[in-house]
Amino acid sequence: MSVFHRSRKAGVLGAIAIAGASALILAGCSGGGSGSESSAAPSENVDLSLKIGTILPQTGTLAFLGPPEEAGVGLAAQDINDAAVGITIPDIIWGDSGDTDNKAYATTIQKLISEGVSAAIGAASSGVTKLFLDDAVAAGIITFSPANTSLDFTNWDDNNLYWRTAPSDTLQGEVLGNLVAEDGHENVAVLYQNDSYGTGLNKVFQDTFTGAGGKIVAEQSYNTGDTTFDAQLSALLASNPDAIVLITFDQIYTIGPALLAAGYPAKNLYLVDGNLKNFGSDAKWPAGVSMEGAKGTTPAGPSTPKDFQSRLNTYWTGEGNTALTDFSYSNESYDAVVLLALASLAANSTDPADIASKLQEVSGGSGDGKKCTSFKECADIILGGGVADYDGFSGPITFDEHGDPTEATVGIFQYGADNLNKRIDQ
Known part of the structure; x- marks a missing residue:
């Protein structure tokens, strides 16, 4: 289990999350x-x-x-x-x-x-x-x-x-940045939704990833309500990234298949809580389009007990x-x-x-x-x-004076051949 200690004023973590470990985030003093x-x-x-x-x-x-x-x-x-x-x-x-x-x-x-x-x-x-x-x-x-x-x-x-x-996205962004770096990626492109969610998570991810020695080779955004992303995806692919981070909501149904159709390997895609779906059981996902190997993060709490x-x-x-x-x-x-x-x-x-x-x-x-x-x-x-x-x-939750939980777990998931994601950090 990788335990990160941070406060609201703390700088970006330099440590890299250990792949496959549970990322337990302790934020600030209550x-x-x-x-x-x-x-x-x-x-x-x-x-x-x-x-x-x-x-x-x-x-x-x-x-x-x-x-x-x-x-x-x-x-x-x-x-x-x-x-x-x-x-x-x-x-x-x-x-x-x-x-x-x-x-x-x-x-x-x-x-x-x-x-x-x-x-x-x-x-x-x-x-x-x-x-x-x-x-x-x-x-x-x-x-x-x-x-x-x-x-x-x-x-x-x-x-x-x-x-x-x-x-807060401070925590997920740190886990995501450390995960991508620990997986050995050095030159990463990012596509994010231009709203408070997307811009905040993108910033923390980039700060963490570059703080761990990585480089952002392309950054593209889109606005809520956009339905075509050809220009953004062309720019991402032209930067020849060894990984692409997608900070989106339902736009993943268009963006994911388009990247895969262009020949980009699913194993180098990283998703977040806004788009981490079980595509194998989703009728909206195109048949035959495989996300096997792709990873994602979400503030999921400890692994939900089967009972x-x-x-x-x-x-x-x-x-x-x-x-x-x-x-x-x-x-x-x-x-x-x-x-x-x-x-x-x-x-x-x-x-x-x-x-x-x-x-x-x-x-x-x-x-x-x-x-x-x-x-x-x-x-x-x-x-x-x-x-x-x-x-x-x-x-544990443990609210601070702002109503934010100061102890939280961010889960790491990976897609299998069935296009379903499975938790891999526990």
Whole structure:
């Protein structure tokens, strides 16, 4: 396991990640924040009914992330209700975030605000969250994303109402840069989406890769909504790179096959969380186009236990949906809901500001909490007058004062002959 220690002010890591090792990222020192040293439960607890909604991608360029994220949310709510400890999530108000092009988020966020939710789970896209976050903050509700990775949220003026279980792109960019360098590549080209996600991840990747001795021989970008990439791909190929990094969303369906048709070897392609799909089970991927050997990174948390995957699928198919084949951000979505419920229990309140005041504490970011790994276990600690420190499926989490997780795992995946990606770092 390669462990990287960094702070928000730290320079780019010079160390190269060991190929095939789990990349556990420890970001900064936790501390401060609004959590108290003790979350001793009030002498009289009230029955809490926690109202949450989702603003996750059912449509748009990240729609493939919607099912595992919604499954994580739904299963967590089920587990919280089954625990029967005085807090319930009676109904989830499901909503579509869409993307920056179809703008489904605009209707959804207003619906969640009007419904009086304590928290909105989402969005997946950093660019989408930026477009509604100020409205959510003004309405006084928590926005809790399981997948936002943009660096911009760290210092957002959010009145302590924005939180995320996904690590920032600082972490994924470092792992990706070290992976490409450790794989022996020296001259790399990059194609990235020109938005907060793409530009931020591209910068950290390049800083890390060049810091490890590599050279960027070409850099091309495109705008959200673009459908043709001929000029960019021609420029990338003309630079004769020994690897190409693709920081995209659904545009991978056009870009990937085009590069492979031009004779570029799949084994020298590197993907990221926005496009790391299981192409072998995807009807949109052209038949006969092989991604075998390509690699990618995603803030995936520790490898999802098989029994947890089974439980996610049992819940998801029980709701009338097709079985999950991709579990991206299901861990982070599950943990987001559990943390909200624990914070609500610790605050003895469903008021968003009260919940937010306890989120850092129940994650282990403040106070001297007792480690626990399930909602029921943590809830019993809180109800017994103690301080709970939840370690979930996405990792230890440990929020800092900005609502960022300071301990997170970025997974490394590789495609096989079946065009499905498999985790190789654990």
